[in-house]
Amino acid sequence: MGRIGAANNLGTVIGPVSGGLLAAVGLVFPLYGVAALTALMAIATALWLPQSPHQPTARTVSLGKVLRSGLGAYADPRLRDLLLTGVMLFMSFALIQQTLGFLFQDHFGLSPAAAARALGLTMMAAAVTSLFGQIVVVQWLRAPATLLVALAVPALGVGALILWLADRQLVMSFAVLLVGLGLGFGMPAIMSLASLRVSSEEQGRVAGLASACPALGFILGPLVGTGLYTLDHRWPYLLVLSLMVPLAWLAWRLVRSAAASA
Secondary structure, three states: OHHHHHHHHHHHHHHHHHHHHHHHHOOOHHHHHHHHHHHHHHHHHHHHOOOOOOOOOOOOOOHHHHHHHHHHHHHOOOOHHHHHHHHHHHHHHHHHHHHHHHHHHHHHOOOHHHHHHHHHHHHHHHHHHHHHHHHHHHHHOOOOHHHHHHHHHHHHHHHHHHHHHOOOHHHHHHHHHHHHHHHHHHHHHHHHHHHHOOOHHHHHHHHHHHHHHHHHHHHHHHHHHHHHHHHOOOHHHHHHHHHHHHHHHHHHHHHHHHHHHO
């Protein structure tokens, strides 16, 4: 489950990197890249994806009931703190990712192409630190999931603080490295902890709910972040910094719960 979360997380980080680099060549090139990747996925699915052992049954539940059940899972006491942590982690990352290019362009007087190139390189560096966190710390050192969550919060918080205060592009890029590292720690831990809290019959449901955290974060983050950016260029990072308060509380709850069950 942690590896599935790591793969999801890597795609979320590497996607903006690729888009930023392609946009430096031409602003519409990322759209061509999406079309090409979709074609490759269709071919790979047809050739190599194994058949699912699941046997479909007649649908007896209404769409409304399914939606209510899915949204109600965020109130499930077994999963509530983990899912909220995952949503806020990705909301924080989305806030930074969606506004940083504008900040580079406005604060340093860059052209749109130059700003896209700078953002792409910065996000590529964030992808490297995220990959380091997932491969070295998560997979190789096998750090406990609760420790990973506890490390993710200060990494994100320090990164947001630097972005709020810094006036140099290199320093801002270093801040995004910390944000990528925090995301690399956080989401695999959320996936693995969630899977351990339910029975084997609920694993598929939990995997779907945890995978929805990035989507919810990327819905809320750009919406809130760009709105705040129009008021003040640094306010999105101040919001991320303020989100560290509930995130720190949630991380403390996770660590305390793990210590009590040990």
